Amino acid sequence: MNKAMVFDKYRKFETEFAGRPLVVETGKMTQLANGACLVRYGETVVHVACTASEKPREGVDFFPLSVDYEEKMYSVGKIPGSYLKREGRPSEKAILTSRVIDRPIRPLFPKDMRNDCSIVCTVMSVDPDCQPEIAAMIGTSIAISISDVPWNGPVSSCSVGLVDGEIVINPTLEQRAVSDMATTVASTSERIAMIEAGANCVDDDTMYKAIMAGHEANQPIIQFIKNIQEEIGKPKFDYPSNEPDHDMFEAIYNFAEADVKVAMDTDDKNIRDERLLPIYDAVHEKFDEIYPEQEAKIDECMYKTQKTIVRRWLLDEQKRVDGRGMDDIRPLASEVGILPRVHGSGMFTRGQTQVLTVATLGSVSEQQYLDGIDEEETKRYIHHYNFPSYSVGETKPSRGPGRREIGHGALAERALKPVIPSVEEFPYTLRLVSEILSSNGSTSQGSICGSTLALMDAGVPIKAPVAGISCGLITEGERWMTMVDIQGVEDFFGDMDFKVAGTKDGITAIQMDLKISGLLPEMVKEALAKTHKARNYILDEVMLKAIPEPRHELSKYAPKMFTAQIPADKISEVIGKSGKVIKEIQAECEVKIDITEEGESANVFVAGIDTEKCKKALSIIEMIANGPEIGAIYIGKVTRIMDFGAFIEIAPGMEGLCHISKLDVKRTEKVTDVVNVGDVIRVKVEEIDDKGRLNLSRRAVLIEVDGLTPENTFEDRPRRPHNNHNRNGRR
Incomplete structure (x- = not known):
């Protein structure tokens, strides 16, 4: 078989993105995946493969999608630093990139599909000016689009920077180093599908313009992907729907609606869950015989019943499950100095969400060393987030941080990084750990507030306090509405969790999770405005009342x-x-x-x-x-004793002679009458000779510092007439 026959399906597609060549190759590699491509952006090369199982996974009530972004050290000409000299578990950056890729694509898959689907992005070559994350996101969209996996794409993604006040699409390495913003925007042809941002206190209007600039920049790439799909895309396969029968849902909804409304109408998650348990039992008792062996679909109908009720309350009655107004924030509380022996601590409570953050200060050498494909090699500000099972009333054993915990910790870290003082201003490594004590909505934003409190309690001179809050969304056709400070049930049954953190002056971080295909521009603008007002309220009404400014002194244990x-x-x-x-x-x-x-x-x-x-x-x-300074006084250790004086080490490897005549204010017969080897004494540097030897004096310190009165010494007593004898006593 010749080469032409092997690669007869090979195709190459070319365009430009932000002034750099974007090349997509298909058909040469990865013949057995459902869809695959090789994306070249500049000299960055990322391989993306999409595979799906032939049959749905049994016993799951969600779409089992996995996204893996794999960093290969050979892509930047490095050998891994581990003992095994091969890539191990994904880096934190790789995990975060996997999450960023997952968020815009997941809502575009059919909600009732249960076939396993896997996306693997392998970074094979890195051009620092062309971010591999962007190539991976575009490659993911292409691989799914040309595959036979059902999907309502494509999407495109870009990075947006702010350099010297100018918006830049896909900034280069040099531009990223001075950019006041690092925002990733993913789009469909009509809507904004995902926003992930870190910013140096950027105002709402500038952030909105940057998001819209990214959305506009994505449109030509979306059309580029559509053209590829039209030329080589496979027909989408059919799958068995997991959607409950309409008649089943109607019957269960009519049976349980009144009781579920009563159960849902409370601000206490524990009470709500307790009220729902007997309703579930009653529903299964009635419908298990009518719909045998369909317990999972009966539970799905109960989920849809709750979702319908919550959404109808919000859209039709402007009613929230806990009785709040749409822009009202749950009861707030802040405390600092809770833990006596740590360097700083702060606890933030919002409704039934409660976070305790602890700050630890360490030396500069304790910074984290990063072994990845990025230019960044160290990190001196670290934020970790722990989500124990008891925070939601469950009994799962702890197994270390998962992707969600790593993502939430990184979000809080990104939100606070712009206000952390430089190493010159505050020469410490800082580690913050947020322990989630109770979770009922937006614990990541609670950890931002708790971290600000802990930093101020630790005496870290942050540039400004930071608060975070989330905004929810409910949509139905052309109708939509937003609400501030969503609790768990509103996040669960709603369409959006739009998290924004910042100071009073501007935004420091954004993370947007969607369950729908995307947002309209006016939705983004309203979410930015509402979260700005809410975070200012949180700062003024509770956080700054607990601690108005950073403490002026560090903990005695720091x-x-x-x-x-x-x-x-x-x-x-x-x-x-x-x-x-x-x-x-x-x-x-x-x-x-x-x-x-x-x-x-x-x-x-x-x-x-x-x-x-x-x-x-x-x-x-x-x-x-x-070098030692003549006239300066130092503390030194006696290292050697000679008849004529003592040698004093005033610094490691630096010693000088204190002559016997300069050991004390009175005459000294023997050196050991005053000092012995190992003694620590104060001496003054009186002379540095032309060979760099030090002549020291303890006597001068006793007179000038301690105020002792000098007695006759070798220097003070009358001298005998000079008889010209040499050292051996001969004339």
Whole structure:
């Protein structure tokens, strides 16, 4: 078989995206997947494959879709840093990208399909100016579109930056480094399907313009994908619908409607769940015999009954399940300083959502080191989010953070990162951990509020406090309405969870989850306006009343940090051979020392619990780097005793001679009458000779600092006439 026959289905499609070539290849690779493509964006190359099972999965009441974004270290010419030297579990960035790809495509699959579907995006080559995430999202849309898997796409995605006040589509690496915004926008041909944003306190109008610019930029790519689908797309396969029979739903709805309305009409999730249990029992008792072996579909009908009631209340009666107005926020509470031994803590409560966040301050060297395909190699501000089963009244064992926990932690981290002081202003590594104590709607935004409280309680000089809130949406045909601070049931039965975090001045993060195909521009604008008003209310009414500004002092249990700059060519002297010098300083002063080089200078960070010991370590380092200063007083250790004096080490590897005549204010017959090896004493540098040798004086310190009166010494007593004897006593 010749090459032409093997690749007879090979196709190549080309266009441009934000001024760079976008090339899609199909038919050469991955012959057994339902749909696959190779996307080249600049020199970034991502392979995407879509596969689906022939039969639906038994016993599930959801569409089993999995999305995996796989970073290959060879794509950036690196060998993995693990012991095995191969890629292990996905990086946090890869998990977050998988979630970003999942969110716009999931609502476009049939809701009643139960066939397993898998999307795998493999990053094979990375051009830093052409983000692989964007290539993966476009490739995903193409792979599903040309496959035989039922889907109501396509979608396109782009990145939007804000450079010098100008909106930039798919910014380059250099532009991303100075951009005030990192916003990802996914679109269908008519609506905005997904928004994921981090921003440096950008105002609502600018953010809205950026979102719309991204939506507009996506349209030519959507048409490009449609053209590919028309040329090589497969017919979509049929699948057995899991949708309950209409007559079954009508019968169950009519039977349970009145009781479900009573059960749902409360602001307490526990009461609601307790009221619904006997209704479920009654429904199954009546309908299990009528519809044998269809328990799952009966439960589906009960779900649809609750959903119908909640949506009818909202759309027709402007009524929420807990009686609030559409823009009302549930009862709020904030506390700080809850845990006595930690560096900072804050608890934020909104209705039955409650989050406790704890802040820990560490040395600069404790920052997280990243082994991925991005340019970023370290991270000094870290946010972790834990969602234990008891927070929703369940009994599942803890198995570590899942994708949801990682995603929510990253969202809170992104929201607070713009207000974290620079390492020069606050030379610490910061780790925040949000423990979800109770969950009934938007715990991710609660963790943002709790984290602001914890940072301020820890004395971190943040630039401005940050709050977060979510906005929900209900749609029906052309009708739609939004509501602020959605609780769990409104999120569950609604169409949108639009999360926005920010300061009073602007937005720092957005994450939008949808269950419908997309949003109209006016929906986005209204959500931005409502969340802005709500987060200002949260800041003023509860958070800033708990703690109006960051504490002026750190916790006594937090490490104290001191910094200095030294010439870069002195780093080796401070570290010493095999780290000998720096290890001695750390051991003697009970501190931790970090040094980072920046051009011709180096930053030195000294961390410890005892302030005086930190200052001592810093002075030693400065002396090693800059040399001892004549007239300065240092603390040193006696290392050697000679007949004529004692050698004093004032810094590791730096010692000088204190002559016997300068050991005390009175005459000294023997050196050991005053000092012994190992003694720690104060000495003054009186002279540095032309060979760099130090002449030290303890006597000068006793007179000038301690105020002692000098007695006759070798220097003060009358000298005998000079007899020209040499060292051996000969003339």
